[in-house]
């Protein structure tokens with residue numbers, strides 16, 4: 623049976639100091655996801671190197687949660703793509719709505735970061751999302767198409783093969799959020815599939831993985847991954863505990 627690959631990742635956000643991060647990475651180090659399921663976790667930058675070392679021989683990939691687009695220089699407080707790659711990251715989460723909302727991230731800065739990540743061999747996981755207002759005014763599709771097109775502007779056909787996109791409705795994230803209805807996610811992802819197909823050259827066989835994120839739980843994960851244009855999920859809270867994360871991963875096959 624020709625099943626699609628499924629991506630399951632967890633974003634630890636600003637949680638877990640190095641001691642806890644190492645202990646949790648050790649708990650995950652011998653985990654073997656079911657065939658066709660590709661897993662990753664995104665610890666805080668302070669634990670990237672340690673978690674990368676613990677998971678060196680594991681199929682679990684490690685991702686950073688952010689980076690700057692210059693390689694080095696007078697950018698106090700920032701970290702760059704070559705730095706996170708050296709720590710063992712192969713993925714970098716870019717443009718998360720928490721960064722757009724609280725740290726002035728824009729479509730333009732996301733594009734600069736995407737291109738810098740690709741230059742250094744990282745897979746950018748581009749977060750796009752509609753606000754509650756946009757959702758209620760019925761302009762989600764326009765917002766998401768704009769964010770995707772700008773994020774991918776100037777990316778070569780070859781590099782597109784390393785890109786991942788995750789749709790995270792801002793209104794569905796976190797404890798105050800509510801999960802998006804699978805039927806709505808399905809509609810959005812079908813539109814997004816069209817948008818990314820348009821960006822890929824005509825006749826290109828590139829299939830950019832399109833993930834969903836926002837209050838994913840053990841109770842709804844299968845509903846999302848069953849959708850034809852959903853290639854995986856990005857989990858927050860429900861995936862922070864290693865045993866829960868493994869259970870969520872097992873549950874998709």
Ligand code: G3P
Pocket residue numbers: 633718790794795796797799835836837838856857858859860
């Ligand atoms: O990046 C994942 C995240 O924003 C979703 O968080 O806690 O709603 O699953 P959560």
